[in-house]
Amino acid sequence: MVGVSRSGVAAPVHLPDAALPADAPLTMPIQDFGSVPAPAVHTSADRGAWLPRLFVFGGAAVLTAIFVGEMYGVLAVARLTPIEAVMLALFVLNIAWIAFAFQQSLLGTAALLSGRGIARVAPRNGRTPDRRTAILIPAYNEDAVRVFATAAATAEALAEAGARDSFDIFVLSDSTDPDAWVAEEAAFRALIRRTKPRARVFYRRRRHNTEKKAGNVADWCKRFGAAYPCFTIFDADSLMEAETLIRLALEMEARPDVGLLQTIPVQINRNTLFARVQQFAGRVYGPVMAAGLAAWARRSSNYWGHNAIIRTSAFVGAAGLPHLRGRPPFGGHIMSHDFVEAALMRRAGWHVLLDPTLPGSYEESPPSLIDVAVRDRRWCQGNLQHAKVIVARGLRWPNRFHMINGILAYVASPVWLLFLIAGLLLALQARFIRQEYFTEKFQLFPTWPVIDSERAIGLFVATMALLFLPKLLGLAVALMDRAVRPGIGGPLRAGASVLAESLLAALIAPIMMAIQSAAVADILLGRDAGWNPQRRDDGSLPFAEVMRRHRAHTALGLVLGGSAWAVSVQVLAWLSPAVIGLVLSAPLSALMARRDAGLALRRAGLLATPEEAAPPPILTRTDEATEAFSEALGPPCEAFSRLLSDPALLAFHRASLTPDQPHGRGGIDETLVLGLARLDAADSVEEAVRYLSKREKLAVLADPQGLDRLALLPHARAAE
Numbered sequence: 001m002v003g004v005s006r007s008g009v010a011a012p013v014h015l016p017d018a019a020l021p022a023d024a025p026l027t028m029p030i031q032d033f034g035s036v037p038a039p040a041v042h043t044s045a046d047r048g049a050w051l052p053r054l055f056v057f058g059g060a061a062v063l064t065a066i067f068v069g070e071m072y073g074v075l076a077v078a079r080l081t082p083i084e085a086v087m088l089a090l091f092v093l094n095i096a097w098i099a100f101a102f103q104q105s106l107l108g109t110a111a112l113l114s115g116r117g118i119a120r121v122a123p124r125n126g127r128t129p130d131r132r133t134a135i136l137i138p139a140y141n142e143d144a145v146r147v148f149a150t151a152a153a154t155a156e157a158l159a160e161a162g163a164r165d166s167f168d169i170f171v172l173s174d175s176t177d178p179d180a181w182v183a184e185e186a187a188f189r190a191l192i193r194r195t196k197p198r199a200r201v202f203y204r205r206r207r208h209n210t211e212k213k214a215g216n217v218a219d220w221c222k223r224f225g226a227a228y229p230c231f232t233i234f235d236a237d238s239l240m241e242a243e244t245l246i247r248l249a250l251e252m253e254a255r256p257d258v259g260l261l262q263t264i265p266v267q268i269n270r271n272t273l274f275a276r277v278q279q280f281a282g283r284v285y286g287p288v289m290a291a292g293l294a295a296w297a298r299r300s301s302n303y304w305g306h307n308a309i310i311r312t313s314a315f316v317g318a319a320g321l322p323h324l325r326g327r328p329p330f331g332g333h334i335m336s337h338d339f340v341e342a343a344l345m346r347r348a349g350w351h352v353l354l355d356p357t358l359p360g361s362y363e364e365s366p367p368s369l370i371d372v373a374v375r376d377r378r379w380c381q382g383n384l385q386h387a388k389v390i391v392a393r394g395l396r397w398p399n400r401f402h403m404i405n406g407i408l409a410y411v412a413s414p415v416w417l418l419f420l421i422a423g424l425l426l427a428l429q430a431r432f433i434r435q436e437y438f439t440e441k442f443q444l445f446p447t448w449p450v451i452d453s454e455r456a457i458g459l460f461v462a463t464m465a466l467l468f469l470p471k472l473l474g475l476a477v478a479l480m481d482r483a484v485r486p487g488i489g490g491p492l493r494a495g496a497s498v499l500a501e502s503l504l505a506a507l508i509a510p511i512m513m514a515i516q517s518a519a520v521a522d523i524l525l526g527r528d529a530g531w532n533p534q535r536r537d538d539g540s541l542p543f544a545e546v547m548r549r550h551r552a553h554t555a556l557g558l559v560l561g562g563s564a565w566a567v568s569v570q571v572l573a574w575l576s577p578a579v580i581g582l583v584l585s586a587p588l589s590a591l592m593a594r595r596d597a598g599l600a601l602r603r604a605g606l607l608a609t610p611e612e613a614a615p616p617p618i619l620t621r622t623d624e625a626t627e628a629f630s631e632a633l634g635p636p637c638e639a640f641s642r643l644l645s646d647p648a649l650l651a652f653h654r655a656s657l658t659p660d661q662p663h664g665r666g667g668i669d670e671t672l673v674l675g676l677a678r679l680d681a682a683d684s685v686e687e688a689v690r691y692l693s694k695r696e697k698l699a700v701l702a703d704p705q706g707l708d709r710l711a712l713l714p715h716a717r718a719a720e
Contacts, residue, residue: 055103133252134232140236262307302354380410
């Protein structure tokens with residue numbers, strides 16, 4: 001075993017728990033969006049792809065034309081007014097997106113029931129991979145106990161499955177919180193001390209988290225990638241069964257033209273009402289949508305950044321990401337990097353596949369609406385950045401469409417909001433503004449600002465059918481699966497769960513509309529989202545904080561509702577689904593974040609999933625490891641105190657340090673200088689903790705001289 005020397009080169013470490021293997025560097029060239037590289041892999045044309053693509057895109061186009069024709073008939077009783085023309089244009093965008101999702105669900109249902117048209121990973125049949133695969137777990141200011149419990153459980157499950165020598169696990173830290181950093185080191189040492197057989201586990205923390213997660217993974221590839229033909233990506237909340245990991249590695253060995261193979265992670269292990277709604281929807285409706293995507297995308301499927309296996313040579317050779325021109329939010333490093341990496345690998349000829357049927361892949365849902373809003377703000381910015389990537393030369397059109405669809409996922413919210421506002425303005429105009437029926441000097445017939453209300457009701461019902469039928473298709477497929485049916489409560493409870501989920505989703509939808517509309521507006525105004533860590537645990541915020549987060553949404557609901565009421569009760573009824581959700585956004589958000597509300601429905605057998613009835617073995621193993629690591633590390637602890645109370649941890653921390661590049665004018669790290677000065681001014685460790693900022697603590701912890709000065713400080717009680 002080797003560690004990291006002060007020079008940054010792998011060197012022997014006289015510690016029993018060295019953190020890293022020997023370097024195996026690779027070169028990862030930055031890709032040029034303006035030129036088409038020579039293909040790395042030459043494959044035959046995917047001749048069977050045209051039929052499912054015609055079904056999805058052609059069917060969506062036909063449906064869109066029919067619905068737009070009906071909408072035109074609703075609005076153009078005489079001739080379209082300007083507001084009606086705007087409404088029609090907004091309706092085209094909304095209904096096209098809905099029609100595409102509907103057709104994709106139909107295709108997915110057919111693929112799952114027939115067992116044809118989608119990629120499937122072959123059974124293991126007792127085999128183990130011949131070559132070593134890395135499992136990467138990037139972490140950014142996460143709970144160290146949970147991260148290393150996942151690493152330990154995965155490593156031990158692989159050893160138990162006979163694949164101990166086929167996998168190495170790397171926890172790749174980008175943590176910028178000093179307490180999180182030192183807790184990670186303590187957790188790694190606790191993992192090393194576990195006596196259970198396991199695959200090898202390594203730990204590396206980057207000193208500077210350049211380009212966030214994409215840069216973290218690229219850094220690993222350039223430093224260690226030559227030793228691993230493939231690697232699997234986890235998120236901090238990901239879990240995968242050992243059997244699934246082994247099958248993925250075997251599939252990559254058997255199919256040398258595959259660059260990436262994505263699984264469909266099932267959401268598990270959350271108990272808030274919001275999370276259980278997400279888990280149920282993903283488990284019941286998700287398979288038909290995912291199968292539809294796999295059936296038409298074929299070799300040009302997508303990548304979602306985790307729970308996927310990637311061929312290292314394909315990734316390194318084709319997926320080096322450039323910085324986008326300009327400043328954030330549209331410029332800078334690419335935030336939603338996964339879509340782009342998949343597109344670049346496909347551009348180089350590699351197959352990018354999606355298997356919607358492979359079991360044993362899991363993730364955890366955000367616990368509340370507010371947590372989703374924080375994550376969505378970053379995702380929205382990353383997806384809108386793709387407007388600059390879509391035009392890159394040589395991309396396959398399905399990959400361009402993945403990015404367009406990702407953009408529409410967020411643009412659909414302001415389009416919906418503008419559609420509602422346009423409809424309200426039309427009603428206000430008819431109610432309060434004196435009409436000019438003859439808008440031109442020579443006009444034989446008047447322009448009537450009226451709509452065909454009977455036709456409008458029919459169009460509304462048809463639109464709701466397009467939205468609701470994919471849920472029924474998902475439910476039907478789930479009930480036909482003998483392994484899934486009892487886990488979702490059987491036909492009666494599953495049907496009731498669909499109704500409950502649909503009601504709650506309808507209440508949440510206008511809140512998400514407002515959240516995403518604000519995010520799009522923020523980005524268009526040039527405001528960068530940054531990169532904030534996600535909250536992973538169950539729990540809720542104080543109601544005052546929830547109210548503060550939702551006050552703008554409440555105000556929007558009151559304005560819309562009051563304006564509609566001023567026109568007529570009928571207009572208020574038309575807007576009521578949006579108005580109710582927005583006005584009740586704060587209490588609804590607080591309720592959805594409660595564990596007791598989610599557990600109450602669980603006791604009633606509603607919103608159930610098979611993984612709740614029979615927890616996956618890897619989850620059980622991880623929970624047991626979490627308890628063990630929690631006991632080993634004790635309660636949360638400040639970084640300085642943890643290091644000084646554990647000489648072995650301090651020695652390991654010191655041995656793992658890497659040198660930093662000179663900073664600032666004259667090669668001086670001003671943050672470190674200030675941190676050292678504050679250490680000198682402190683009379684105890686407790687005073688140093690109070691004096692130093694987070695950045696100064698990081699600088700001191702990364703510097704041997706700083707550690708020496710810190711070690712000389714007494715604790716307050718000892719000083720007294």
